[in-house]
Amino acid sequence: MKLIYTDVLVIGGGLAGLRAAMGVRRRGLETLVLSLVPAKRSHSVAAQGGMQASLANSVKGAGDNEDVHFQDTVRGSDWGCDQIVARMFTHMAPKAVRELAAWGVPWNRVRKGRHEAVINGERITLTAPDEAHGLITARDFGGTKKWRTCYTSDGTGHAMLYTLGDRAIAEAIPVHERKEALALIHDSGRCHGAVVRDLISGELSAYLARATIMATGGYGRIYGVSTNAVINEGMGQALALETGVARLANLEAIQFHPTAIVPAGILVTEGCRGDGGLLRDADGHRFMPDYEPEKKELASRDVVSRRMAEHMRRGKGVNGSFGKHLWLDITVLGAAHIDKNLREVKDICRYFLGIDPAKAWIPVRPTQHYSMGGIRTDHRGESPWLRGLFACGEASCWDMHGFNRLGGNSVAETVVSGMLVSEYVADFCASAEGNLAISTSLVEDFVSREHGRLSRLLATRGSENAVHLRKRMEQIMIEKVGLFRNGPDLASAIEELRGLLRAARKVGVRCQSRAANPELMLAYRLPRMLKIALSATLGAFQRTESRGAHFREDHTARNDRDWLNRTLYQWANEDDELPTLAYQPLDVASMELPPGFRGYGAKNILEHPATAPRQAAIDKLMQNHERTERHALQEALMPFRHLLPERYRGNNERLSEPLP
Amino acid sequence: MSRTLTFSIFRHNPGDPGSRPGLDVFTLEEAPGMTLFIALNLLRDEQDPSLAFDFVCRAGVCGSCGMIINGRPGLACRTLTEALPPRITLLPLPTFELIADLSVNTGKWMRALSERLQTWVHLDEETDPDRLEEPMEPERAEAIYELDRCIECGCCVAACGTARMREDFVGAVGLNKIARFRADPRDKRSEAQYFELIGDDEGVFGCMSLLGCQDVCPKSLSLQTQIAFLRRKMVQIGAGFA
Numbered sequence: 001m002k003l004i005y006t007d008v009l010v011i012g013g014g015l016a017g018l019r020a021a022m023g024v025r026r027r028g029l030e031t032l033v034l035s036l037v038p039a040k041r042s043h044s045v046a047a048q049g050g051m052q053a054s055l056a057n058s059v060k061g062a063g064d065n066e067d068v069h070f071q072d073t074v075r076g077s078d079w080g081c082d083q084i085v086a087r088m089f090t091h092m093a094p095k096a097v098r099e100l101a102a103w104g105v106p107w108n109r110v111r112k113g114r115h116e117a118v119i120n121g122e123r124i125t126l127t128a129p130d131e132a133h134g135l136i137t138a139r140d141f142g143g144t145k146k147w148r149t150c151y152t153s154d155g156t157g158h159a160m161l162y163t164l165g166d167r168a169i170a171e172a173i174p175v176h177e178r179k180e181a182l183a184l185i186h187d188s189g190r191c192h193g194a195v196v197r198d199l200i201s202g203e204l205s206a207y208l209a210r211a212t213i214m215a216t217g218g219y220g221r222i223y224g225v226s227t228n229a230v231i232n233e234g235m236g237q238a239l240a241l242e243t244g245v246a247r248l249a250n251l252e253a254i255q256f257h258p259t260a261i262v263p264a265g266i267l268v269t270e271g272c273r274g275d276g277g278l279l280r281d282a283d284g285h286r287f288m289p290d291y292e293p294e295k296k297e298l299a300s301r302d303v304v305s306r307r308m309a310e311h312m313r314r315g316k317g318v319n320g321s322f323g324k325h326l327w328l329d330i331t332v333l334g335a336a337h338i339d340k341n342l343r344e345v346k347d348i349c350r351y352f353l354g355i356d357p358a359k360a361w362i363p364v365r366p367t368q369h370y371s372m373g374g375i376r377t378d379h380r381g382e383s384p385w386l387r388g389l390f391a392c393g394e395a396s397c398w399d400m401h402g403f404n405r406l407g408g409n410s411v412a413e414t415v416v417s418g419m420l421v422s423e424y425v426a427d428f429c430a431s432a433e434g435n436l437a438i439s440t441s442l443v444e445d446f447v448s449r450e451h452g453r454l455s456r457l458l459a460t461r462g463s464e465n466a467v468h469l470r471k472r473m474e475q476i477m478i479e480k481v482g483l484f485r486n487g488p489d490l491a492s493a494i495e496e497l498r499g500l501l502r503a504a505r506k507v508g509v510r511c512q513s514r515a516a517n518p519e520l521m522l523a524y525r526l527p528r529m530l531k532i533a534l535s536a537t538l539g540a541f542q543r544t545e546s547r548g549a550h551f552r553e554d555h556t557a558r559n560d561r562d563w564l565n566r567t568l569y570q571w572a573n574e575d576d577e578l579p580t581l582a583y584q585p586l587d588v589a590s591m592e593l594p595p596g597f598r599g600y601g602a603k604n605i606l607e608h609p610a611t612a613p614r615q616a617a618i619d620k621l622m623q624n625h626e627r628t629e630r631h632a633l634q635e636a637l638m639p640f641r642h643l644l645p646e647r648y649r650g651n652n653e654r655l656s657e658p659l660p
Numbered sequence: 661m662s663r664t665l666t667f668s669i670f671r672h673n674p675g676d677p678g679s680r681p682g683l684d685v686f687t688l689e690e691a692p693g694m695t696l697f698i699a700l701n702l703l704r705d706e707q708d709p710s711l712a713f714d715f716v717c718r719a720g721v722c723g724s725c726g727m728i729i730n731g732r733p734g735l736a737c738r739t740l741t742e743a744l745p746p747r748i749t750l751l752p753l754p755t756f757e758l759i760a761d762l763s764v765n766t767g768k769w770m771r772a773l774s775e776r777l778q779t780w781v782h783l784d785e786e787t788d789p790d791r792l793e794e795p796m797e798p799e800r801a802e803a804i805y806e807l808d809r810c811i812e813c814g815c816c817v818a819a820c821g822t823a824r825m826r827e828d829f830v831g832a833v834g835l836n837k838i839a840r841f842r843a844d845p846r847d848k849r850s851e852a853q854y855f856e857l858i859g860d861d862e863g864v865f866g867c868m869s870l871l872g873c874q875d876v877c878p879k880s881l882s883l884q885t886q887i888a889f890l891r892r893k894m895v896q897i898g899a900g901f902a
Contacts, residue, residue: 522709
């Protein structure tokens with residue numbers, strides 16, 4: 001049995017995992033990163049439009065700061081997020097952008113003087129002040145009060161991932177590529193590492209570590225059409241769930257992006273609309289102002305996606321050869337702008353649709369895009385139930401997105417959470433709890449259990465076909481756990497998914513090689529994907545309200561009175577067919593921004609009894625602090641800074657807020 | 661008008677003692693909008709579950725799916741079958757270690773390249789992230805991004821005559837990276853340091869100017885220009901003129 005020891009095992013080589021590894025390395029710990037694919041091929045690379053950080057350098061970003069970003073994020077989450085975490089995040093985002101700038105990301109910059117922009121379908125002229133020249137610029141994104149999304153053309157994720165990937169190489173961090181974690185090794189509520197399979201040779205080994213960080217991304221591929229990379233199958237969440245100890249949260253909170261191309265489901269960035277692109281229907285009519293007169297195409301993602309689906313239900317969709325869709329029109333931006341700032345979009349249109357988006361409209365429809373839910377952690381990124389297990393990035397639910405995340409906030413979250421969680425992990429390793437104490441016989445038990453499972457799969461051809469089961473799961477998720485949900489559909493989805501899980505236990509493989517065997521991979525991943533699908537569906541069924549991306553046609557109100565909480569999932573016994581659900585209330589009395597109306601559609605909220613008293617208390621406090629400086633006022637409303645690692649507690653400098 | 665496509669696909673699993681290299685033939689009904697990503701997945705789902713290939717983003721940005729498509733290196737995910745004749749031959753990229761069938765180990769090769777050429781910004785000192793960032797000319801940032809767009813797919817290496825003869829040649833991918841960091845004012849390396857990295861036959865002087873790299877680069881990087889420019893610069897430095 002091959003044993004590999006390190007201080008911190010990072011599972012996942014995308015932005016979150018790489019930044020976390022660098023953080024612990026810089027604290028003097030040994031670390032290594034496991035990755036299914038070469039790190040620079042991780043799904044982070046596909047992020048296009050940018051990363052939110054309130055630098056306030058651009059003309060339309062003037063007046064932006066952490067407070068405005070925080071409020072946008074909380075509203076965007078439909079008050080489902082953890083406000084302390086949202087505060088930590090918005091405080092850190094400028095530091096993250098600036099750190100990456102120093103390391104080599106070629107962020108687009110402000111050019112002084114007059115330049116053209118398209119706002120609300122019209123060409124206007126903006127004039128950038130001289131002092132902002134050369135600082136990092138920003139574009140507009142949905143659901144934000146300011147232009148806050150920092151970018152490099154529409155290849156932001158690429159530029160960030162290559163910079164971090166190369167920085168990790170510079171700091172001599174080993175990345176073990178083409179390795180897959182099959183199980184977490186744990187006992188008595190303490191995680192000790194993972195059983196790992198080499199995807200080339202098929203060999204199993206045990207990686208033992210004082211702390212394990214899951215940075216494995218989301219679970220979009222339980223849907224048949226998703227903007228996600230094909231590797232985003234939710235294995236990180238499933239491994240945590242299969243411990244029976246760690247818990248997941250808010251899996252039903254699944255984001256559908258308004259503009260994926262039809263039929264391939266490949267994303268074209270929100271930057272298209274941020275830069276001035278419009279949505280049009282079968283008649284060529286720009287319909288979003290009819291529904292959302294204020295924010296129009298730049299309403300929050302959940303809102304735009306629902307409005308698009310609603311409009312298609314009214315018969316205004318275009319009948320294409322691959323079903324109904326709508327049009328994204330960026331012709332109004334002009335070829336020069338597209339060639340410079342939307343070049344990936346141009347490539348995607350050219351190769352997958354055979355069109356030039358400077359001349360033709362792009363066929364789009366809402367498509368699964370992001371997993372707000374994930375491995376439940378505290379604000380330090382650690383599982384409260386399985387010590388030594390940490391998570392960051394999309395894999396986790398430390399809960400800064402609640403039930404809907406803003407565009408540009410997830411790319412920012414990857415790096416910010418990597419920065420923060422690595423500090424807390426290093427503190428954990430330095431504490432008495434952080435020692436590695438594990439018997440080799442326990443490790444042997446875990447490795448031989450996985451070995452036995454693989455051998456059983458290889459020994460039988462099985463009575464069920466994994467490909468068919470998977471396709472059925474994908475179809476169920478699309479049809480019954482989509483943008484619009486209802487009780488009867490969700491109930492039937494649960495029944496059918498349970499049947500698929502039972503059937504998945506009877507899958508075998510025909511190809512007998514242990515090395516490089518894609519059939520074997522599907523066979524052991526399928527039951528895990530089904531557990532995530534079942535959990536998300538059960539969570540959606542039980543949540544009889546509509547909040548953010550979770551919309552119930554049979555319960556259309558946001559019900560703060562009964563549902564201002566977080567869903568927790570535990571898979572208590574291996575043979576269970578359903579997870580055990582529990583709910584964790586959000587504490588209104590300590591919120592900086594008590595629940596309110598987001599300003600989309602008609603107000604339809606059942607209020608929480610604590611909301612009015614909390615709002616009154618805040619109003620009173622604000623009266624007494626009329627002349628208080630904004631950081632001090634924030635501290636009085638909801639202190640969070642003491643929770644940050646000391647090195648990150650300082651204020652962020654801006655042109656309008658110079659540091660001494 | 662529907663076509664039947666005939667695929668000849670290289671098969672070999674070096675990890676399986678019973679495996680012998682060869683071509684397998686499959687047929688498939690073409691569908692509208694079919695890409696090689698869709699076609700290969702259909703073949704695996706319906707005909708041979710052991711068929712190995714690599715896709716990650718399936719959108720032309722991650723660089724995983726480079727392969728030889730009818731004799732030419734390219735990204736399989738964004739290649740439409742309608743752009744190809746009905747007989748399609750798929751081979752793994754040469755030069756890289758074979759994992760199985762169409763899957764090759766580009767990651768290992770690229771990591772070794774990065775370590776060798778030190779493809780990162782060499783900083784004098786860390787900056788304080790609380791402070792305003794260093795300004796940069798907007799055109800400069802755009803020029804760096806232009807060279808930063810390489811996706812390490814390996815197509816340029818597979819198309820390179822020198823790389824076939826010289827195992828240690830850094831390839832257009834390596835030279836382009838040096839061009840990218842030379843263009844970046846944040847990288848504090850001197851010309852002499854760059855010369856140490858690429859001023860020999862395994863670097864910029866190994867290039868025979870066949871420029872297959874330029875022809876096949878999926879991101880249309882200006883490889884020809886970058887190599888020519890670097891060669892001139894490195895000659896100057898090597899000759900002591902710089």
